[in-house]
Amino acid sequence: MANFNTIISLNVSSAIDWLHQGECIGIPTETVYGLAANALNIKAVAKIFEIKARPKFDPLIIHSNSIEKVQEYVKEFPREAYKLSERFWPGPLTLLLPKNDKIPDLVTSGLPQVAVRVPNHPLSLELLSKIDFPLAAPSANPFGYISPTLPNHVFKQLQGKIPLILDGGKCSIGLESTIIGFENQSPVIYRLGGLAIEEIENTIGKVRIMPHSSSKPQSPGMLESHYAPQKPLYFNSLDYKKKFTPSEMGVIAFNELHPDFPEENQILLSPAGDLIEAATNLFATMRNLDESRVKAIFAYEFPNFQLGPAINDRLRRASVR
Ligand code: TXA
Ligand code: MG
Numbered sequence: 504m505a506n507f508n509t510i511i512s513l514n515v516s517s518a519i520d521w522l523h524q525g526e527c528i529g530i531p532t533e534t535v536y537g538l539a540a541n542a543l544n545i546k547a548v549a550k551i552f553e554i555k556a557r558p559k560f561d562p563l564i565i566h567s568n569s570i571e572k573v574q575e576y577v578k579e580f581p582r583e584a585y586k587l588s589e590r591f592w593p594g595p596l597t598l599l600l601p602k603n604d605k606i607p608d609l610v611t612s613g614l615p616q617v618a619v620r621v622p623n624h625p626l627s628l629e630l631l632s633k634i635d636f637p638l639a640a641p642s643a644n645p646f647g648y649i650s651p652t653l654p655n656h657v658f659k660q661l662q663g664k665i666p667l668i669l670d671g672g673k674c675s676i677g678l679e680s681t682i683i684g685f686e687n688q689s690p691v692i693y694r695l696g697g698l699a700i701e702e703i704e705n706t707i708g709k710v711r712i713m714p715h716s717s718s719k720p721q722s723p724g725m726l727e728s729h730y731a732p733q734k735p736l737y738f739n740s741l742d743y744k745k746k747f748t749p750s751e752m753g754v755i756a757f758n759e760l761h762p763d764f765p766e767e768n769q770i771l772l773s774p775a776g777d778l779i780e781a782a783t784n785l786f787a788t789m790r791n792l793d794e795s796r797v798k799a800i801f802a803y804e805f806p807n808f809q810l811g812p813a814i815n816d817r818l819r820r821a822s823v824r
Contacts, residue, residue, distance in 0.1 A: 531671020537640030595697030599684035753797035
């Protein structure tokens, strides 16, 4: 693997140069930072898997800046999918659509569908508008670890492996996109994410949420253990008491302190009680606790509406069981 002097930069044309040379770069999106490469260049796509140590059975999402560009890579765009894309793109929604031959099989791990999305971040939209290929981009973290929501998160983990990280600041949503596919024309959510179910259902009516499975995941974001810190994380489980005292724990809570732990050990993701704000702070807080002096992490369950179910999903997958 090449050894780069990685820079964090605002220079979109330099980002484009690297992409034309077949390299991978870090890009900001509203959900999490992506590790991006030219989706039509198989060697460049292969580098993504190598840099992330990602298994080849885990397919990638492709990113473009418009519905029209996405249409160049799919065979069909079902009506309801189109409705969702018009309503929510650019935004934290990924659609699974039947791919055409332009998309290499490596991108989709040989699956007939490709995951597509138009991300909502000014720098990446500018970048995407200036290139004539889509970007394959998984989250810019080593496989299985917490997704990055700041340029420095990417830098710390991928330093030397990529030449450049586009500096788009803190991700405004902080949870990966919601993934929707269609089975016999009816919509199925495969991954809960930054777009709340309520919003989706307001647009296309009732959607099914695919029950989680670890044995044969439709989407490895559905793997039972994923998004995990190095320290053990206990999700609403008193099992921590078998190994740790309350003062050894770092605690993630929503908007109020709990009497079970010392105050100074607790981090409130949104003192104002806003689930969107809580989502924005979740991954950075998990990382901070992972790097801090605490021995383990405890997280309370979040309310089950709006972005709450997606937050709980990530905490559950990050947890020890
Ligand atoms: O918000 C996001 O979606 C971020 C930003 C960078 O766009 N990307 C992201 O990518 O979370 P990644 O690779 O970490 O997760 C993508 C998920 C994976 O679990 C993958 O298996 C699933 O999307 N996926 C991609 N293509 C698929 C396909 N053809 N069929 C089923 N699942 C697919
Ligand atoms: Mg990921």
